[in-house]
Amino acid sequence: MSALDRLLGALPYxxxxxxxxxxxxxxxxxxxxxxxxxxxxxRIGELAQANRFTLLPQARPGAELAPFSDPAxxxxxxRFNIADGPVRLRADLSNVDGLLAFSFHDRxxxxxxxxxxxxxxxxxxxxxxxxxxxxEAVEALDPEDELPQDLRLVTPGREGFVLVRSLIVEQGDADxxxxxxxxxxxxxxxxxx
Amino acid sequence: MFSLxxxxxxxxxEGAKQxxxxxxxxxxxxxxxxxxxxRAALDPCLLTLLKSLVATLVGVGIGLAATWLAVERxxxxxxxxxxxxxxxxxxxxxxxxxYTRASLARTGEIPxxxxxxxxxxxxxxxxxAALDPRCDYVVGGAIxxxxxxxxxxxxxxxxxxxxxxxxxxLTSAEIVRxxxxxxxxxxxxxxxxxxxxxxxxxxxxxLALRLYDTPASSSATALAASQxxxxxxxxxx
Numbered sequence: 361m362s363a364l365d366r367l368l369g370a371l372p373y374x375x376x377x378x379x380x381x382x383x384x385x386x387x388x389x390x391x392x393x394x395x396x397x398x399x400x401x402x403r404i405g406e407l408a409q410a411n412r413f414t415l416l417p418q419a420r421p422g423a424e425l426a427p428f429s430d431p432a433x434x435x436x437x438x439r440f441n442i443a444d445g446p447v448r449l450r451a452d453l454s455n456v457d458g459l460l461a462f463s464f465h466d467r468x469x470x471x472x473x474x475x476x477x478x479x480x481x482x483x484x485x486x487x488x489x490x491x492x493x494x495x496e497a498v499e500a501l502d503p504e505d506e507l508p509q510d511l512r513l514v515t516p517g518r519e520g521f522v523l524v525r526s527l528i529v530e531q532g533d534a535d536x537x538x539x540x541x542x543x544x545x546x547x548x549x550x551x552x553x
Numbered sequence: 554m555f556s557l558x559x560x561x562x563x564x565x566x567e568g569a570k571q572x573x574x575x576x577x578x579x580x581x582x583x584x585x586x587x588x589x590x591x592r593a594a595l596d597p598c599l600l601t602l603l604k605s606l607v608a609t610l611v612g613v614g615i616g617l618a619a620t621w622l623a624v625e626r627x628x629x630x631x632x633x634x635x636x637x638x639x640x641x642x643x644x645x646x647x648x649x650x651x652y653t654r655a656s657l658a659r660t661g662e663i664p665x666x667x668x669x670x671x672x673x674x675x676x677x678x679x680x681x682a683a684l685d686p687r688c689d690y691v692v693g694g695a696i697x698x699x700x701x702x703x704x705x706x707x708x709x710x711x712x713x714x715x716x717x718x719x720x721x722x723l724t725s726a727e728i729v730r731x732x733x734x735x736x737x738x739x740x741x742x743x744x745x746x747x748x749x750x751x752x753x754x755x756x757x758x759x760l761a762l763r764l765y766d767t768p769a770s771s772s773a774t775a776l777a778a779s780q781x782x783x784x785x786x787x788x789x790x
Contacts, residue, residue, distance in 0.1 A: 373608040380612025381619065388620040392655035393730040399658045419713060421721075426661045427711030428674070430763055431690045457702050460670040463645075469657060471645040474666025476700075476766045516647070523663060527701055527765065529726045545776055 374439030393468045400426055400469040401439075404521050410441045413524075413546040418534060433461075433525040434535075434537040443518045445548050446490035448510070451524065452459070452543040454483040459527040460540055464489070464513060466520045473513055483507040488529065488549070522546065592727065618640060620655070628658075629653040636778035637681075638673035638762060643769075661713065670699065670765040678786045683762070686742065686753055690786035692760070693737035697780050699767035701725050706752050709759050716751045722761075723750055739787070760784070 393399065403425060408414035417423065419431045429435070430524040440447040451460060462485065464473040479487065488510050490498065495514055502508060526532050622628075630650040633640045644653045645664040649712035657664070665672045677683050678690060692704060705722030709716055713721050723738060729747045730736045739745035751757055762782070769776055 373604050376605065377607040377612040378616065380609050383613035384613045384616025385619045386616075387619055389623065389651050389655045392620075392624065393658040396658035398661050400663045403661050421713040421715040424713060424743045427662050428662050428664075428672070428707065428761065429711075430703055430705060430761070431670075431713055432705070432724050459766060463663070463666045463669055465663070466647070468654070469661075469663060470647040470649070470654070471664075471666040472647070474645070474668030476669055478700075478766055479668075525669075527703075527724065529722060529724060531699070531727065548565075 364532065391491075400465065401467050401519075402407060404437050404439050408437045408439045408521075411447050411546060411548045411550050413438050413544050415538070415541060418528075430525075432528050434528055434541055436526070436541045438522040438524070438544075439519075440489055440515075440546070441452045442489055442491060442515060442517050442548075446488050446494050447546060447548050448545065449485070449487045449489065449522055449546045451476055451477075451480075451485040452483070453477045453480045453485060453540075458540055460485075460527050460544075461525040461527075462487075463523045463525075464515070464520065465523065466516045470500060472520075481509070482512075485544075487522075488512045489515050489520075491515065504535055509516065512550060522534060581670045592742055623652055624656050624659045624723055629654050629656060633776075635776045635781050636674075637675040637679050638781050639675070640671060640673045642667060642671065644785060660711070665763065667770040670763060670767050671697075671770055672764075673781075674761040675760045675762070675784055678782050680786070682786070684758060685786075686756055686758065686787065688789040689732050689739060689743075689745075690739040690752075690760075691785045691787055692750075692782050693735065694723075694783045695780055696736075696771040696782050697764055699725070699764035699769070701765045702767075703761075703763050703765075704750060704760050705761040705763070706740065706750055707761050709757055711759075713757060714753045714756060716753065718751055720751055723748060736777075741787070761783055 368448060390401075407416060407425075410474070413439050416425055416435045416437060418430060418434055424431075425435060438447070438449055449462075460477040462475050463471050465471055479485075486509060486517065488498070490512060492514050495512055498512070524544050526537040528537045565629045627639055629644065629652055631641055631643050631653070633642055640651065641664065643649055644657065649657075676682070684690065695701060702725045703722050706714060728736050728738060736748065738748040738750055740750045740752050740760065744751050
């Protein structure tokens with residue numbers, strides 16, 4: 361058997377290695393969001409009950425919610441599950457002079473909506489998270505001559521979380537940021553039929 | 554006779570050629586003890602199977618190693634670099650590439666959405682040299698318009714680094730500015746007068762700049778380096 365013969369004989373196996381490696385790599389990258397055990401949703405699930413607004417402790421070294429989170433932002437979270445009815449998120453911004461930022465995430469942490477208190481309507485944030493079917497049910501009950509007073513967001517999937525961040529404008533001013541955050545609430549609406 | 558001769562001639566050499574060749578071959582497979590024949594029949598098959606199995610295992614190993622490396626090194630697409638400041642403006646969204654999604658799932662990072670603002674990370678100074686914990690740095694100059702912004706010292710993996718003054722970042726409301734609005738922030742492990750952001754004296758770090766409520770969100774890919782703060786190296790010890 362010459363060296364060339366041996367090389368040609370090994371070629372199919374080398375080819376197989378490359379193909380299997382490529383497939384494994386692609387599949388494992390795609391599977392990562394489904395198998396990751398320390399993703400944002402899991403971390404939040406350990407800290408917050410579903411459909412309730414939970415204030416998170418201020419970030420300290422070794423006790424942060426997630427990497428690359430701003431220590432100047434005090435955070436509150438609403439982990440939602442709209443399987444049994446829409447979830448309403450409210451915040452009162454009538455005397456806010458700092459900054460409140462809201463981000464809406466699906467179960468995999470991807471953002472489907474983001475806004476700051478600038479987007480408030482008459483000094484209030486009023487967001488209804490619902491499924492397409494729930495949206496249709498809610499719209500059927502809307503009075504015809506009035507525009508809805510709330511922002512209605514159809515969520516991708518039943519579960520996810522809303523992160524509310526309140527800026528600690530100056531160090532030592534965490535109380536004011538906490539007060540702003542404490543105006544937020546999150547609750548499941550009774551299913552309307 | 555003629556035809557017979559030809560026949561015999563034709564068969565003769567063939568028979569003479571094939572006879573001795575076939576003979577030993579057949580004889581070997583027929584007369585040999587069972588073991589060699591077993592090996593002769595199964596070996597190529599078994600060997601192929603074994604080789605295929607090894608090839609598959611090696612392939613799976615390489616594939617998983619590549620995935621681990623990609624996630625550990627935080628490989629992502631869609632990087633926008635403006636001077637030393639790097640940003641992944643689309644990483645928060647569902648249309649982010651699979652590598653970004655995999656990295657974020659693994660680290661648990663929650664990127665800022667464009668509706669809230671923009672975030673940048675600097676791991677190098679403006680000349681392209683890695684941030685050196687033995688050196689001081691000065692951040693200042695221009696900054697894109699934003700309602701608030703913050704500058705934070707973090708570990709390269711995005712964790713807070715403990716320091717004695719428990720100050721990890723500065724907000725735009727805290728800093729002292731010159732009368733024309735210009736500012737300079739000293740990033741140093743030693744206390745500085747004016748705007749001082751403590752940095753670790755012995756560990757590598759990165760700087761995170763976050764612009765909240767900024768019109769630059771809509772043009773994240775078009776920010777010019779001149780609109781972003783400079784990041785200059787000062788004295789080194």
